Amino acid sequence: xxxxxxxxxxxxxxxxxxxxxxxxxxxxxxxxxxxxxxxxxxxxxxxxxxxxxxxxxxxxxxxxxxxxxxxxxxxxxxxxxxxxxxxxxxxxxxxxxxxxxxxxxxxx
Amino acid sequence: xxxxxxxxxxxxxxxxxxxxxxxxxxxxxxxxxxxxxxxxxxxxxxxxxxxxxxxxxxxxxxxxxxxxxxxxxxxxxxxxxxxxxxxxxxxxxxxxxxxxxxxxxxxxxxxxxxxxxxxx
Numbered sequence: 058x059x060x061x062x063x064x065x066x067x068x069x070x071x072x073x074x075x076x077x078x079x080x081x082x083x084x085x086x087x088x089x090x091x092x093x094x095x096x097x098x099x100x101x102x103x104x105x106x107x108x109x110x111x112x113x114x115x116x117x118x119x120x121x122x123x124x125x126x127x128x129x130x131x132x133x134x135x136x137x138x139x140x141x142x143x144x145x146x147x148x149x150x151x152x153x154x155x156x157x158x159x160x161x162x163x164x165x
Numbered sequence: 166x167x168x169x170x171x172x173x174x175x176x177x178x179x180x181x182x183x184x185x186x187x188x189x190x191x192x193x194x195x196x197x198x199x200x201x202x203x204x205x206x207x208x209x210x211x212x213x214x215x216x217x218x219x220x221x222x223x224x225x226x227x228x229x230x231x232x233x234x235x236x237x238x239x240x241x242x243x244x245x246x247x248x249x250x251x252x253x254x255x256x257x258x259x260x261x262x263x264x265x266x267x268x269x270x271x272x273x274x275x276x277x278x279x280x281x282x283x284x285x
Contacts, residue, residue, distance in 0.1 A: 113271075150269055154212040
């Protein structure tokens with residue numbers, strides 16, 4: 058099973074700042090099969106980034122994904138108030154699929 | 166608009182069984198794999214199970230293998246998760262999610278979830 062480790066566990070930033078979230082895999086993951094999701098309290102997760110770097114439909118361009126192999130990054134260039142949430146990475150290429158434990162992005 | 170509507174959650178005793186369902190609409194159901202993902206109270210996401218568009222290929226997390234069975238009825242646009250030998254640690258909100266491809270891919274649409282509580 059591929060383990061995904063996200064860091065930091067919690068990130069405290071202010072609106073307008075840049076957020077950098079990390080996801081490290083225990084073995085190589087094809088970029089095609091690395092996704093990022095956003096989840097707000099009481100809501101289902103929402104797909105943000107598909108295939109390592111492609112924004113899903115309707116996702117603002119302040120969200121970007123990068124990385125390859127075992128190291129992937131989600132960047133939010135300028136935080137808006139609605140971006141404060143929990144973010145998960147997900148590998149969907151090798152079964153059993155897996156999620157990282159999440160990074161909570163909170164308002165400083 | 167893609168819609169996924171889960172049902173069938175509830176309270177069940179340890180060792181019991183439950184079947185949750187997810188009815189889909191707004192896309193060509195038989196051409197997309199479907200997954201189940203769960204979230205225990207206050208915890209992160211855990212991938213549970215998936216199956217291909219035809220239903221011919223199924224996948225399970227080690228934590229549920231041998232106890233849970235995923236299936237689909239493409240004539241009813243519905244995916245199921247049969248859960249047997251339930252344990253307290255299976256308590257969670259169960260989400261169904263549409264996969265972007267026929268076999269693999271990201272989860273591009275999610276239902277609102279159904280709560281399963283395993284308790285005596």
